[in-house]
Amino acid sequence: MIATSKRLLSFIKKYVINVGKELYTVYSRNLKFKVGFTLFIAMIILGLFSLFSPPWYKSWYGIPKDKPPSLTSIHMLLGTSSNGRSIFWMITNGILNSIVISLITAVVASHIGLFMGITAGVKGGLVDKLLMFITDSFIVIPGLPLLIVLTMLFKEYLTIPALGLMISITSWPWPSRQVRAIVLSLRERDFMVTARLSGIGTGKIILTEMMPHLLGWHFINATNTVLYAIATEAGLAVVGLSILSEDTLGTIIYWALNYAALYRGIWWWIVPPIIMLVALFVSLYLISTGYTEYLNPRFRRR
Amino acid sequence: MISRTLLVYIAMRTVIFFITLLTAFTFVFFLLKAMPTNAVENIIASMTAQGQVYDPKALIALRKSLYELFGLTGSVMEQYFKYLYRFFVMDYGPSIIAFPTPAKDIIMNRLPWTIGLLGFSTVIAWVVGNIIGTLTAFFEGSRISKLLESVAVVIYPIPYYIMALILVYLFAFLIPIFPLTGGAGIISGQFTIEVIVDLIRRSMLPALSIIITGALGWWFLSSRTLTINVLSEDFSVYAELRGLPRTHILRKYVLKNILLPQVTALGLSLGMIFSGALLTEIIFAYPGLGELMYRAVSTGDYATAIGVLSFSILGVATATYILDIIYPLIDPRVRYR
Numbered sequence: 001m002i003a004t005s006k007r008l009l010s011f012i013k014k015y016v017i018n019v020g021k022e023l024y025t026v027y028s029r030n031l032k033f034k035v036g037f038t039l040f041i042a043m044i045i046l047g048l049f050s051l052f053s054p055p056w057y058k059s060w061y062g063i064p065k066d067k068p069p070s071l072t073s074i075h076m077l078l079g080t081s082s083n084g085r086s087i088f089w090m091i092t093n094g095i096l097n098s099i100v101i102s103l104i105t106a107v108v109a110s111h112i113g114l115f116m117g118i119t120a121g122v123k124g125g126l127v128d129k130l131l132m133f134i135t136d137s138f139i140v141i142p143g144l145p146l147l148i149v150l151t152m153l154f155k156e157y158l159t160i161p162a163l164g165l166m167i168s169i170t171s172w173p174w175p176s177r178q179v180r181a182i183v184l185s186l187r188e189r190d191f192m193v194t195a196r197l198s199g200i201g202t203g204k205i206i207l208t209e210m211m212p213h214l215l216g217w218h219f220i221n222a223t224n225t226v227l228y229a230i231a232t233e234a235g236l237a238v239v240g241l242s243i244l245s246e247d248t249l250g251t252i253i254y255w256a257l258n259y260a261a262l263y264r265g266i267w268w269w270i271v272p273p274i275i276m277l278v279a280l281f282v283s284l285y286l287i288s289t290g291y292t293e294y295l296n297p298r299f300r301r302r
Numbered sequence: 303m304i305s306r307t308l309l310v311y312i313a314m315r316t317v318i319f320f321i322t323l324l325t326a327f328t329f330v331f332f333l334l335k336a337m338p339t340n341a342v343e344n345i346i347a348s349m350t351a352q353g354q355v356y357d358p359k360a361l362i363a364l365r366k367s368l369y370e371l372f373g374l375t376g377s378v379m380e381q382y383f384k385y386l387y388r389f390f391v392m393d394y395g396p397s398i399i400a401f402p403t404p405a406k407d408i409i410m411n412r413l414p415w416t417i418g419l420l421g422f423s424t425v426i427a428w429v430v431g432n433i434i435g436t437l438t439a440f441f442e443g444s445r446i447s448k449l450l451e452s453v454a455v456v457i458y459p460i461p462y463y464i465m466a467l468i469l470v471y472l473f474a475f476l477i478p479i480f481p482l483t484g485g486a487g488i489i490s491g492q493f494t495i496e497v498i499v500d501l502i503r504r505s506m507l508p509a510l511s512i513i514i515t516g517a518l519g520w521w522f523l524s525s526r527t528l529t530i531n532v533l534s535e536d537f538s539v540y541a542e543l544r545g546l547p548r549t550h551i552l553r554k555y556v557l558k559n560i561l562l563p564q565v566t567a568l569g570l571s572l573g574m575i576f577s578g579a580l581l582t583e584i585i586f587a588y589p590g591l592g593e594l595m596y597r598a599v600s601t602g603d604y605a606t607a608i609g610v611l612s613f614s615i616l617g618v619a620t621a622t623y624i625l626d627i628i629y630p631l632i633d634p635r636v637r638y639r
Contacts, residue, residue, distance in 0.1 A: 134325065137325035138326075140322050140326050140615060140618050140619045141330075141618075142574065142576060142615065142618055144580050145595060145611040145614045146330075146611060148580070148595055148599055148611075149330075149599075149607050149608060149611050151599075152599045152607055153333070234464075235461060235463055238463055238581065238585070239596055240600075257467075262470070263475060274468070278456075278460055278464065281460055282455070282456055282459055282460075284459065285455070285458060285459035
């Protein structure tokens with residue numbers, strides 16, 4: 001028991017160190033990745049500010065309402081909303097919640113995709129056909145209408161983790177298809193044949209021979225899933241179909257629209273969440289294209 | 303001339319089309335079964351609790367259709383087949399938004415609106431995006447190309463609904479040249495010139511939000527990448543070495559090669575219009591499927607909401623099916639298998 005847990009620990013340690021090294025290499029070589037990664041880290045740090053939010057930040061009319069941004073105190077930094085809440089704390093909490101939802105989706109969906117893709121690609125034959133058929137059927141189900149019906153059905157049971165899981169339902173098929181395509185092309189390479197002929201088991205081949213080649217794409221898939229999940233949650237929230245009692249970037253926009261902030265000139269309520277969303281999208285997109293350029297020189301700028 | 307292989311191919315694709323639909327519908331069936339409370343009785347209770355008097359026959363029909371949609375009557379197999387039957391014949395029972403009118407009729411009324419707006423703007427975005435993308439790749443290194451590329455990197459990841467909000471702010475509030483809501487003038491049903499002009503003016507902003515994000519986003523980036531790839535192929539380099547005029551290379555070498563994948567992608571995104579841009583309609587109160595779904599969700603009208611969902615599944619599946627069948631006709635490199 002202790003031996004296995006030690007081995008597992010050393011494996012995780014190696015995994016983390018390798019991923020760190022890899023990220024550092026890409027970071028120092030690719031400008032897009034560098035900009036995107038820095039921006040994303042900055043967003044996370046801004047989100048982590050929410051840990052210091054005062055206990056009353058959720059209550060209404062705790063501070064004067066509709067006040068424009070001023071430097072008098074940290075609560076007033078971005079002004080206040082029409083129900084007397086500090087927009088600064090709403091934004092920081094919103095960023096963190098949006099990122100948490102999307103990270104849950106990324107972890108769940110991209111790993112389902114990875115697992116399905118590897119199984120289909122390695123096993124081949126009937127298993128491959130069956131799994132890909134299921135994947136294709138899920139691609140046919142349009143994501144947004146499905147999620148709208150789901151939020152309608154499970155409205156009372158929505159929590160932040162549940163929302164992350166729900167968005168996973170529509171976001172695993174693409175990673176799965178992509179991983180399968182890469183596995184199929186890997187299977188034909190010389191080193192795979194060598195490995196198979198030297199009698200290494202399938203499990204070990206996947207872990208030691210395939211994973212190093214797959215990890216980069218897995219990372220890109222996960223990044224794209226984060227992007228998709230943030231966009232989807234915000235989209236659902238903007239029309240009022242998310243968890244409206246929690247602050248996410250989308251629900252802040254919803255409430256601002258609900259109070260007609262746009263037409264009453266309370267721009268400091270609606271502009272910050274939009275800017276933060278755009279910054280998140282751009283940073284994630286830069287991370288994913290930067291990494292793709294690093295992995296696949298064909299996309300590199302000439 | 304129709305060969306045997308073609309027939310076999312079409313037959314296979316048709317079978318796969320139906321099995322895919324079956325799988326997707328089955329999945330939705332399980333989701334509806336997972337619904338924790340008896341939604342149907344809640345809906346009917348809340349309807350009658352408002353004190354309005356409804357036609358009892360219509361109410362019974364509503365209860366029956368909802369019970370079958372949610373799979374609540376009979377044995378499991380019976381539930382499943384009744385549900386599937388309703389999905390395949392598109393009979394979702396009476397809607398609640400406009401009570402005894404069947405949900406299918408409401409959806410059918412809204413359908414042309416969605417197809418009109420999204421079909422039109424998808425095609426425009428495709429044309430504009432491809433022209434700009436190909437040209438910027440062709441004249442890579444010029445200042446305008448560099449500018450457009452950085453604009454695209456920012457615009458591409460922005461979802462269309464955020465673009466819609468930005469446009470509303472700019473053109474309906476700061477510079478009020480466009481009305482806020484789309485398509486409301488048509489209810490009268492008369493198609494005079496004024497009504498049509500009004501319709502176009504009202505649809506302008508929703509269309510623009512989709513065109514800008516589409517043209518400067520995905521279509522721009524994909525056609526640019528494709529062009530760069532074609533230009534780095536040996537035959538293009540050779541053509542340039544032979545001293546062929548640039549316009550000739552553009553027309554005969556680049557366009558021919560990039561149109562193929564782009565036409566495919568256009569077909570796919572036309573199929574996706576049922577799931578795409580639902581949010582634009584909600585933001586602009588445009589009377590399409592998206593707005594209908596939104597109203598259905600907010601009034602608890604399950605029949606209509608499920609109807610729109612199954613419609614969009616049908617739309618996407620049909621588009622993929624048609625594309626698969628005609629694709630080998632466009633691309634001589636792909637043969638029917």
